[in-house]
Amino acid sequence: MESCFHCGEDxxxxxxxxxxxSFCCAGCKTVxxxxxxxxxxxxxxxxxxxxxxxxxxxxxxxxxENAEIVDRLLEFDHEKxxxxxxxxxxxxxxxxxxxxxxxxxxxxxxxxxQVDFPKKTIRLxxxxxxxxxxxxxxxLSRIGYEPNISxxxxxxxxxEHDRSLIYKLGVAGFAFGNIMFLSFPEYFEINExxxxxxxxxxxxxxxxxxLPVVFYSGKDYFISAYKGLRSGILNIDVPIALxxxxxxxxSTAEIVLDLGTGFFDSLSGLVFFLLLGKFFQQKTYSFLSxxxxxxxxxxxxxxxxxxxxxxxEEQVQVYKIRKGDTVLIRNEELIPMDAEILEGQANIDYSFxxxxxxxxxxAEGDKVYAGGRQKGxxxxxxxxxxxxxxxxxxxxxxxxxxxxxSFGFQSLTNRISKNFTxxxxxxxxLATTFWLFADPxxxxxxxxxxxxxxxxxxxxLAAPFTxxxxxxxxxxxxxxxxxxxxxxxxxxxxxxxxxxxxTITTTGQTTAEYEGLELSDKELQMLGGSLKASSHPLSxxxxxxxxxHGIRTPDSYKEYVGAGIECDFEGNRIKIGSxxxxxxxxSEEISNGKTAVHxxxxxxxxxxxxxxxxxxxxxxxxxxxLSRNKYIIVLSGDNEGERDRLQSLxxxxxxxxxxxxxxxxxxxxxQLQHGGRKVMMVGDGLNDAGALAQSEIGIAVSEDINxxxxxxxxxxxxxxxxxxxxxxxxxxxxxxxIQASFxxxxxxxxxxxxxxxxxxLMPVVAAILMPLSSISIVIFTTLATQILxxxxxx
Amino acid sequence: xxxxYMLLAISVVVAIIFFVAFIVSVRKGQYDDVYTPSVRMLFDxxxxxxxxxxNQPVNKEKFN
Numbered sequence: 001m002e003s004c005f006h007c008g009e010d011x012x013x014x015x016x017x018x019x020x021x022s023f024c025c026a027g028c029k030t031v032x033x034x035x036x037x038x039x040x041x042x043x044x045x046x047x048x049x050x051x052x053x054x055x056x057x058x059x060x061x062x063x064x065e066n067a068e069i070v071d072r073l074l075e076f077d078h079e080k081x082x083x084x085x086x087x088x089x090x091x092x093x094x095x096x097x098x099x100x101x102x103x104x105x106x107x108x109x110x111x112x113x114q115v116d117f118p119k120k121t122i123r124l125x126x127x128x129x130x131x132x133x134x135x136x137x138x139x140l141s142r143i144g145y146e147p148n149i150s151x152x153x154x155x156x157x158x159x160e161h162d163r164s165l166i167y168k169l170g171v172a173g174f175a176f177g178n179i180m181f182l183s184f185p186e187y188f189e190i191n192e193x194x195x196x197x198x199x200x201x202x203x204x205x206x207x208x209x210x211l212p213v214v215f216y217s218g219k220d221y222f223i224s225a226y227k228g229l230r231s232g233i234l235n236i237d238v239p240i241a242l243x244x245x246x247x248x249x250x251s252t253a254e255i256v257l258d259l260g261t262g263f264f265d266s267l268s269g270l271v272f273f274l275l276l277g278k279f280f281q282q283k284t285y286s287f288l289s290x291x292x293x294x295x296x297x298x299x300x301x302x303x304x305x306x307x308x309x310x311x312x313e314e315q316v317q318v319y320k321i322r323k324g325d326t327v328l329i330r331n332e333e334l335i336p337m338d339a340e341i342l343e344g345q346a347n348i349d350y351s352f353x354x355x356x357x358x359x360x361x362x363a364e365g366d367k368v369y370a371g372g373r374q375k376g377x378x379x380x381x382x383x384x385x386x387x388x389x390x391x392x393x394x395x396x397x398x399x400x401x402x403x404x405x406s407f408g409f410q411s412l413t414n415r416i417s418k419n420f421t422x423x424x425x426x427x428x429x430l431a432t433t434f435w436l437f438a439d440p441x442x443x444x445x446x447x448x449x450x451x452x453x454x455x456x457x458x459x460x461l462a463a464p465f466t467x468x469x470x471x472x473x474x475x476x477x478x479x480x481x482x483x484x485x486x487x488x489x490x491x492x493x494x495x496x497x498x499x500x501x502x503t504i505t506t507t508g509q510t511t512a513e514y515e516g517l518e519l520s521d522k523e524l525q526m527l528g529g530s531l532k533a534s535s536h537p538l539s540x541x542x543x544x545x546x547x548x549h550g551i552r553t554p555d556s557y558k559e560y561v562g563a564g565i566e567c568d569f570e571g572n573r574i575k576i577g578s579x580x581x582x583x584x585x586x587s588e589e590i591s592n593g594k595t596a597v598h599x600x601x602x603x604x605x606x607x608x609x610x611x612x613x614x615x616x617x618x619x620x621x622x623x624x625x626l627s628r629n630k631y632i633i634v635l636s637g638d639n640e641g642e643r644d645r646l647q648s649l650x651x652x653x654x655x656x657x658x659x660x661x662x663x664x665x666x667x668x669x670x671q672l673q674h675g676g677r678k679v680m681m682v683g684d685g686l687n688d689a690g691a692l693a694q695s696e697i698g699i700a701v702s703e704d705i706n707x708x709x710x711x712x713x714x715x716x717x718x719x720x721x722x723x724x725x726x727x728x729x730x731x732x733x734x735x736x737x738i739q740a741s742f743x744x745x746x747x748x749x750x751x752x753x754x755x756x757x758x759x760x761l762m763p764v765v766a767a768i769l770m771p772l773s774s775i776s777i778v779i780f781t782t783l784a785t786q787i788l789x790x791x792x793x794x
Numbered sequence: 795x796x797x798x799y800m801l802l803a804i805s806v807v808v809a810i811i812f813f814v815a816f817i818v819s820v821r822k823g824q825y826d827d828v829y830t831p832s833v834r835m836l837f838d839x840x841x842x843x844x845x846x847x848x849n850q851p852v853n854k855e856k857f858n
Contacts (some may be wrong), residue, residue: 094833101834117830166820172815178806198798205806 006032007144008049012047027054031143035099038106043099050095052144060333063301063315064134073133073153080127081111086147088140091120100145107131107139122147130581151298151318151336151387169279172272174215175209179265182206187262187764203255206264208533213268214248217275236460237418239424243455244271250448263452264533266766270457273774277464281484285411285475288715290482294371294393294686299335303328315573318387325383329374337383338390344379360539371686411488412738413463417456424454431757442759449761453752458745458773462738463488465778469785470734477792478717479699479727484715489696490731492678496626496724497669497691500636500646501684501702504721506615512545516599516607523601525552526574530567533557539565542597542609564598579608612642618722620649625725627651631677635660635668637687665692682716682724726792737784742775748773 006028023029076083103320109131225241251262348361370390467484513614531543554567564577681695692698
């Protein structure tokens with residue numbers, strides 16, 4: 001099997017040889033030609049087979065001629081300079097960066113372009129006089145980098161980066177370094193005349209460096225602790241804020257009263273390490289969006305027929321479409337509103353909304369709903385409900401999409417911190433009371449020292465570093481989780497609900513099974529020839545599934561809309577299509593409710609090809625593994641046709657439910673949760689969006705992680721779905737690592753407390769003990785997670 | 795020994811200069827994308843790769 005020089009795919013359907021190189025399709029060859037003739041073949045030197053085969057459909061971008069839409073998309077527009085940013089999901093390697101930043105070589109109208117690789121976006125500066133926005137988008141699409149333009153782009157312009165954490169980290173780090181430097185003389189207790197002279201200056205400098213650390217870098221901890229206390233929760237930030245506050249007050253008191261040098265180094269170090277942990281945890285995958293709703297999928301514009309008599313077509317923003325307007329939907333276009341068919345034959349793929357894989361045929365006068373994708377010929381629709389009120393968008397008004405799921409979840413850290421805070425406060429009070437009687441001069445010292453040393457810096461670091469590391473490991477394997485709390489929640493899951501179509505079955509590949517009288521070789525050849533000529537989606541997929549027995553070009557070919565095709569070959573007539581078209585009456589029995597293509601030859605009914613989904617590899621093994629400690633349920637939008645096959649894959653005690661609409665799935669998950677179960681939903685597409693949002697964890701499975709991911713907690717590469725059980729293991733072990741780190745940090749705290757309670761806490765002890773505990777926790781968690789990930793297969 | 799005042803002042807000023815430089819670079823977006831520039835800088839040399847240009851006409855003749 002040859003693989004394509006451009007995109008590296010196997011050349012399955014056709015093989016084009018050009019320039020002594022093989023290509024899998026004309027698109028790939030064209031891109032190669034474009035790049036080669038423009039002196040850009042260096043693209044292929046950077047990486048082997050770096051390209052993406054382009055899907056050319058240039059009329060798709062007609063709406064980019066509408067000035068109003070262009071205006072909304074442009075970031076900057078003045079005379080000869082226009083700037084626009086696009087998200088390009090197909091950016092994947094350094095070759096992509098190179099070619100996209102050399103666009104000006106392909107077209108002189110492009111002034112400059114800059115790629116942001118982690119975000120998979122490109123910012124283009126161009127001259128509209130030379131190249132229009134539409135031409136620019138077409139240019140990008142032609143070389144395989146089709147921008148993703150949806151209703152979402154329309155709403156929000158480039159959101160501002162939140163850089164406050166980097167600033168805070170910078171401030172804390174800067175102050176930490178300087179304060180450490182200034183405290184050296186005190187660490188070594190050098191009794192040197194000059195250093196003693198300048199000690200006060202050093203101390204006041206340290207004080208001034210610590211001010212921004214406490215009041216700027218550390219302010220989030222005070223705010224969070226205040227909020228927690230107000231709502232009656234003792235979260236981890238309470239002891240931290242207390243620690244920071246006591247450190248600052250005691251240190252300031254010490255230098256004011258000339259008692260000592262204070263703990264400014266520990267203070268700034270503490271804040272610095274805490275922020276470092278936060279920074280580590282915050283690293284998420286910016287190129288993936290976890291908050292997608294229907295707007296990310298809907299087109300920006302539709303074709304409206306503005307004047308019924310003159311049939312003037314115009315591209316209009318989706319939001320401007322009103323009830324009663326007439327719109328045109330072409331092949332492969334998404335229907336963005338509920339409407340009634342005026343003209344044409346609709347073959348609608350609702351898999352997006354219902355999960356049902358079969359095409360739905362609708363004739364004139366029928367109602368169609370938003371979210372369906374038209375396959376085949378052009379249709380004319382009358383709008384019944386505009387976008388905002390359509391059936392699909394109403395799903396998003398469900399309250400599950402409003403609530404923040406991580407709220408109400410008690411993380412391990414917070415659960416421990418409650419007891420921890422209480423313990424620390426009691427020790428502090430007890431120790432102080434004791435010293436009040438034993439030696440009142442030391443009481444104040446002991447009280448503050450206990451609060452300082454007990455500040456749960458190491459505990460607060462354990463979770464961010466472990467979970468942050470695990471997030472990274474998960475990401476490397478192809479499962480991208482929204483944030484660290486998802487891992488903790490994952491460890492607690494006891495029920496896993498799978499969607500069927502597109503999740504445990506593959507979307508693209510279907511297999512067909514033939515039932516009926518045997519077809520002769522000649523008939524098979526005729527069948528191949530007829531199917532090749534047809535553009536109906538079912539014929540296309542059947543054609544690609546059938547093994548080719550040579551192809552005969554039909555002598556005559558006729559397509560009946562909504563029924564099938566009829567072809568003649570040397571006096572033989574073959575009919576392919578619906579049961580009634582081919583003359584079979586009791587079709588129900590044969591096809592058993594499945595999608596089928598029926599065939600008759602010379603007016604004799606032969607049989608039918610029934611389609612069915614292929615299950616992903618390793619599903620049965622995964623179900624067995626999961627069923628050891630979890631309850632498995634499969635929810636499907638499809639009919640019961642597949643029940644037997646599904647049952648054979650699943651462990652006996654699992655549940656299977658068919659005919660589930662999006663709302664039903666959501667309700668089903670809610671019922672499970674009412675029964676006290678912790679549910680993980682694994683699904684794809686918009687039809688599962690409600691269920692994904694309702695469950696404890698919603699994981700969206702996708703074959704191309706850049707394209708489809710409805711609002712969820714994680715996006716998973718479909719090819720690794722069979723390893724899901726291993727990830728549960730990993731999440732569980734991650735939680736044990738955190739627990740182990742807690743124990744380790746408690747040891748430090750107890751050691752420190754021994755110093756504090758006895759009234760022996762010297763600045764130098766604090767300066768050694770506090771960073772030591774933090775750093776050793778970081779090292780411990782990093783090593784432990786590394787070892788865990790090594791054990792993971794793949 | 796009052797030189798220490800000056801030395802201290804200088805060291806703090808230097809530290810503050812670096813700190814300001816850091817703030818400015820963050821504000822300008824240098825930390826927004828920490829991957830692409832590292833790849834981009836490797837391209838510069840190859841952009842003026844002459845052999846590719848010389849090969850070009852030969853290829854065209856062969857296949858036109």
